[in-house]
Amino acid sequence: MVKFEAFAVEQWMDKYETLAKYNIAETCCASISLNDLKELSDDKKSVPLDLSTKLTYGAIRGSKQLRGNLAGLYSEKTTPLPLDNILITAGAIQANFLLLYTLVGPGDHVICHYPTYQQLYSVPESIGAEVSLWKSKEENGWNVDVDELKSLIRPNTKLIILNNPQNPTGSVISRKTLEEIVAVSREKSIIIHADEVYRPLFHSTATDDELPPSLLSLGYEHTVVTGSMSKAYSLAGIRVGWIASRDRALIEACASARDYTTISVGGIDDAIASHALAPSCVHSLLKRNIELCRTNLAILETFIESHRWACDWVKPRAGTTAFVRFSRDGKPVDDTAFCEMLLEKTGVMFVPGAQCFGRDGDFTGYVRVGYVNDTSVIREGLEAVKSFMKNEYEKVPLAKQ
Structure with a gap:
């Protein structure tokens, strides 16, 4: 039997998000309606x-319109990505x-x-792979x-996983660093997967190097990215995501595995995503x-600056999340207790980092x-946190030492 470690952040969200008055734990851009x-x-x-559209299973791998719109986004300033290299x-x-x-x-x-x-x-671990954590450092801007x-690579290293922009810190892996990662991986024929769900929310980057292209744009065949309509596109409710790769065989393998899960994405969801991603x-x-x-x-930064006696951060450059460190008398607080007390007293929901x-x-x-x-949620919620x-x-x- 496959044993999964408890998915801590999803369990926290499930437990508290319906109770919160000010959900400042939500990671999607503010949701929108069809109107x-x-x-x-x-x-x-x-x-x-x-x-008037009949509600059949629809296009099994995603409609041509949806995959075409995505292919257009991934093909800017680079070799065009074929529709068949995208799986919805x-x-x-x-x-x-x-x-x-699959991998x-x-x-x-x-x-x-x-x-x-x-x-x-946790998923690679659950299916028997060994996982090494490549730790970004706060003192190095995450x-x-x-x-x-390079020091982590072993003879049996199969996959390098990136999250760019990074959840929870809002940091960005630059173009230069991505190119270095590709060079290292190419030498060993290692596959690179980038979870790019917060792409392209590059709202605070200063230079072109800090605003990296998709991993698919860097000329290495053994790259694959994932994305969704939830974070950057405000449409979490339609449950549409995708896998895209320069390696067609990888897409075919994932499509074969998906036959055992969902046959297709709902036609209604596909149509809405197609409309949203149209030029x-x-x-x-x-x-x-x-x-x-x-x-x-800017509202969050004002709060941080006025509470430097208790909190610190590396200001995020992209995405929708910030990782804020709270302390008292130079010692870290119990972040779980802090979040629970804050929710109980004010209705404001954060996510505890250690847990x-x-x-x-x-x-x-x-x-x-x-x-x-x-x-209004972030403004009113942070006023409650101030109190x-x-x-x-x-x-x-x-926190206990």
Whole structure:
């Protein structure tokens, strides 16, 4: 029997998100309706959904329109990506699972960018692979060290997993570093997987090097990426994700594995995603979300700066999440107790870092903040946190050493 480690962040979200008054743990850009989507489109005559469409299984691998729109996004300034090199899935979480289930097994070694979404290292472990965590360091701006990557590689290393932009820190692996990772991998014929669900929310990058291309753009055949409509595109409710690769055989293997799970993505979901990613709509949607990122991040930064006596961070450069460290008298607080007390007293929901992202005591005192919700939520929620910091923070226990 396959044994899965408890998926800590998803269990935390499931337990508390319906109870929160201010959900500042949410990682999606503020969700939109079909009416919102229609208004964002330059083509006012088109509709997100044709109500006369028969509800069959639809296109098994995803409609040509949807895969074509995605191929267009992945083909900018690089070799065009064929439609058949994209497989539509039920969200990025299924895309990641199928990919890992297909690629690795007992006896394989996997290197995973860390901290990150737990699925990316727990699934390979659950099916018998050895996993080494390639740790980004806060003191280095949450950047990774390619020399350290080289030291982690073994003769049986099958896969290197990246998360770019990174959840929970909001850091970015630059073009230069990606190119170095590709060079190392090419030498050993190692597959690289990049979870790019927060791409292209590059809202605070200063140079072109800090604004990296998709991993698929770097000319290495053994690359594969996953993405979804949930984070950058505000449409978590339609449950549409994808796997895209320069390696057609890899896509075929994932498609074969998917036959044992979902036959297809729902036709309604496919149609809505197709509309959102069409050239007439996608640019307006992304502009809306990047502006929301910048507006809300400024509000969060003001809070951080006014509470430097208790918290610190590396300001995120992309994505929707920030990793904030809380301490008292120079010692980290118990982040789980802090989040539970904050929710009880104010209705504000954060995610505890050590419980949901750490191993072996990593990230004690950290919380993940999701700041790209409706601006009123982040503004009012942080006002409630300010009150907590003034009146209740001294009661938060310190972390046990």
